[in-house]
Amino acid sequence: MATGLFGELDDEPRPPRRRAKKPAAPKVDAPPVEPPKVVANVALARPVRTEFSYTIPVELEGAVTLGVRVRVPFGRRTEVGVVVAVGPPSDKDLAAAHKLRAIERCLDTEPVVDAPLLDLTRWMATQYGCAWGEALGAILPAPLKRERQTKRIWMARATEAATPEALAELEEKSPEQHRLLRTLLGIEGEIGLRDLTNKLGLSESPARTLAKKGLVELRSAAFEPFEVGEQGRERSTPPELFEAQAWAVDAISHCVETRKHRSFLLEGVTGSGKTEVYLRVIERALAAGRSAIVLVPEISLTPQTVGWFRSRFNDVAVLHSRMTDAQRLSAWRRARHGEARVIVGARSAVFAPVVDLGVIVIDEEHEPSFKQASTPRYHARDVALERARREGAVCVLGSATPALETWHAARTGVHAHLSLPERVGGRPMPRVEIVDMRTEPTGEFGALFSRNLRQHLEGALQRGEQGILFLNRRGYAPVLWCPGCRTTVRCAQCDVPMTWHRDIDRLVCHLCQNETAVPRNCPTCSAPGGRMIGAGSERVERTLRKLFPSARVARMDSDTMHRREDYERTLSAFGSGELDFLVGTQMIAKGLDFPRVTVVGIVSADTSLHLPDFRSAERTFQLISQVAGRAGRADLAGHIVVQTENPEHPAVRFAARHDFTSFAEAELVSRRELGYPPFGRILRAVFEDEDGSKAASVADSACQALHAALDGTDAVVLGPAPAPMSLVRGRYRHHLLVKTPVGSARFATARELLLELAESTARPRIGVDVDPMGML
Numbered sequence: 001m002a003t004g005l006f007g008e009l010d011d012e013p014r015p016p017r018r019r020a021k022k023p024a025a026p027k028v029d030a031p032p033v034e035p036p037k038v039v040a041n042v043a044l045a046r047p048v049r050t051e052f053s054y055t056i057p058v059e060l061e062g063a064v065t066l067g068v069r070v071r072v073p074f075g076r077r078t079e080v081g082v083v084v085a086v087g088p089p090s091d092k093d094l095a096a097a098h099k100l101r102a103i104e105r106c107l108d109t110e111p112v113v114d115a116p117l118l119d120l121t122r123w124m125a126t127q128y129g130c131a132w133g134e135a136l137g138a139i140l141p142a143p144l145k146r147e148r149q150t151k152r153i154w155m156a157r158a159t160e161a162a163t164p165e166a167l168a169e170l171e172e173k174s175p176e177q178h179r180l181l182r183t184l185l186g187i188e189g190e191i192g193l194r195d196l197t198n199k200l201g202l203s204e205s206p207a208r209t210l211a212k213k214g215l216v217e218l219r220s221a222a223f224e225p226f227e228v229g230e231q232g233r234e235r236s237t238p239p240e241l242f243e244a245q246a247w248a249v250d251a252i253s254h255c256v257e258t259r260k261h262r263s264f265l266l267e268g269v270t271g272s273g274k275t276e277v278y279l280r281v282i283e284r285a286l287a288a289g290r291s292a293i294v295l296v297p298e299i300s301l302t303p304q305t306v307g308w309f310r311s312r313f314n315d316v317a318v319l320h321s322r323m324t325d326a327q328r329l330s331a332w333r334r335a336r337h338g339e340a341r342v343i344v345g346a347r348s349a350v351f352a353p354v355v356d357l358g359v360i361v362i363d364e365e366h367e368p369s370f371k372q373a374s375t376p377r378y379h380a381r382d383v384a385l386e387r388a389r390r391e392g393a394v395c396v397l398g399s400a401t402p403a404l405e406t407w408h409a410a411r412t413g414v415h416a417h418l419s420l421p422e423r424v425g426g427r428p429m430p431r432v433e434i435v436d437m438r439t440e441p442t443g444e445f446g447a448l449f450s451r452n453l454r455q456h457l458e459g460a461l462q463r464g465e466q467g468i469l470f471l472n473r474r475g476y477a478p479v480l481w482c483p484g485c486r487t488t489v490r491c492a493q494c495d496v497p498m499t500w501h502r503d504i505d506r507l508v509c510h511l512c513q514n515e516t517a518v519p520r521n522c523p524t525c526s527a528p529g530g531r532m533i534g535a536g537s538e539r540v541e542r543t544l545r546k547l548f549p550s551a552r553v554a555r556m557d558s559d560t561m562h563r564r565e566d567y568e569r570t571l572s573a574f575g576s577g578e579l580d581f582l583v584g585t586q587m588i589a590k591g592l593d594f595p596r597v598t599v600v601g602i603v604s605a606d607t608s609l610h611l612p613d614f615r616s617a618e619r620t621f622q623l624i625s626q627v628a629g630r631a632g633r634a635d636l637a638g639h640i641v642v643q644t645e646n647p648e649h650p651a652v653r654f655a656a657r658h659d660f661t662s663f664a665e666a667e668l669v670s671r672r673e674l675g676y677p678p679f680g681r682i683l684r685a686v687f688e689d690e691d692g693s694k695a696a697s698v699a700d701s702a703c704q705a706l707h708a709a710l711d712g713t714d715a716v717v718l719g720p721a722p723a724p725m726s727l728v729r730g731r732y733r734h735h736l737l738v739k740t741p742v743g744s745a746r747f748a749t750a751r752e753l754l755l756e757l758a759e760s761t762a763r764p765r766i767g768v769d770v771d772p773m774g775m776l
Ligand SMILES: Nc1ncnc2c1ncn2[C@@H]1O[C@H](COP(=O)(O)OP(=O)(O)OP(=O)(O)O)[C@@H](O)[C@H]1O
Pocket: 239, 240, 241, 242, 245, 268, 269, 270, 271, 272, 273, 274, 275, 276, 400, 424, 591, 593, 629
């Protein structure tokens, strides 16, 4: 059976699961009589930046074409890869002609990747420093990559035998089973097993064991019971456009209709009607016979969002990470055959193989989640711009708070700059009040709820309006601190304090999801009297319930929202007025459009302000603006209360005034001084190993090599240093940065040096991130 990322479709009958007999010795193919006239270059999903040459047996001539998947021998095994070139052998091939091996099988009758997408993946491989096969791996739907095509998914639920006693018994013996079962007990009904284990950072084996013990029931289901955007199918009549909208729609559609490649920044304050602009542009693209891709952050891929598209267009396909393989494959095929002309999805939908791409829209283009955190570490915005350029399409980047890279590009003419400066219907932007928490009396509720915030919440409750409370941190208290030895309780595997989750009364590590019981005495000095310091969403919820016992409150964070249904149910309850207040993490920061929300409290604006990342001010500005944008969207005026200990910080001050331009201008001045994006480019390498000194010493020699290659040039090497997250899951992490001006040839020099080092080093593991979005 073939292995490797590209696997094979198993629509074909599969042999019984028995290990094939190993050949006695590695088989060397007999040398061909004469050198081949034609060879195929095959990209394999291995972390080596090279493709492999194979001869094409007579019976496969004609079948082996660009973009088809083939099975090839590799070492002692076989692998599945994609044919990326067919042509005369290179000199290198000829020199080793007797060693060339033949393609074993061709898996497709038509290419799975067409020529433009093939080219795009090659561009990605160069741009982000990965193997071509790895880039191809990012664009093919999972079923085309996996060895086995899982058409069914497992649903899990706790059985009646899962009593509190049974749970308690697991606590000591098997923490993983305990964690899984406890979570299941907190879920009404069943949940997709893969979603759950992914979230808890577990393999499937604890679930299997629990099933054997009869504590968990696993049921194989054909489809996930819930499909995004099934609601909202009824047609809606489009509203009359406002002038600024109409202007934007015309400018963009004109390019789509005349097949002129162009990119646009659509900068529009929250509630200014950007979505309506996208819808009209897509309508005109469809009328011109072209297709559209809309990218939204995964978290905003809600039925409400998808519904807007489904209510206007017939042929919408949705792509998101929680679909079953079969659903993804079907959406992908519908796109490829021109049956779906509008694709709405998260990051990877940028690769949807639509017919005649006319426009790619990226909503909330500033969102960091558009950058993939694992290989290939691509940024969907950059890929979208590149793809649009190659395919003669238009790219629309929409945001109320554009990434500074995007905004700067628009200012310098790279993107056309369109703006929607006002809310729909001339509604005022909500009033933002900054509360200095350092001067707020700390009473019973003071540390979390200022007097001002309490008043507004009270008012809203009395008037039958609604409120949203945001805190970008889950759990009850982020730190358990011992006054005796002045230490905090930290995860054994990671260098971070553990968070107290009061609902389950356990300490949880937010990096590795490990949990422990809350120690009675300090693990370091054995003194009693540890203090729970700080606040997370759980604490906000509990305090809010104490403050307003009559209020109907729900909390939305990843601890309470296990399934998409949970999320949908809570949002729809909020929408229909069954709830007064919603407390949540970034899960509630985006896209929610509820007319009765008149108060929004940002419990602490400081959580992202002091992260060791040059983008921390930008992130804070974005978060405040996004959350603030949830209020006063209809006829009722909105109040925003921003609580902070840094009231003078520019990100806070400018966000309070809804003044993105001034913020961006000020921030760009410092970015220019420091040579950070958009004026400079950054390369980051992370060295990870269980042996900290090994990670440190290789990081050190990498730095020396970089200095040797770059000293006296315009490139700056920073580090090595322990990464801000210096220990994760038992691996020590060191990092270094290279900074060059945009356009410097040294960027490629440094990238190449680091990639070669990464390829030739087994330990430590070296991850090279081009244009990183995170510095932790
Ligand atoms: N031309 C219009 N006439 C009347 N209502 C409109 C018009 N355009 C948009 N709206 C309505 O205004 C509200 C806000 O629009 P929309 O959600 O598109 O704003 P947005 O800029 O995408 O906001 P956000 O960035 O906060 O998500 C929506 O309820 C939408 O239906």
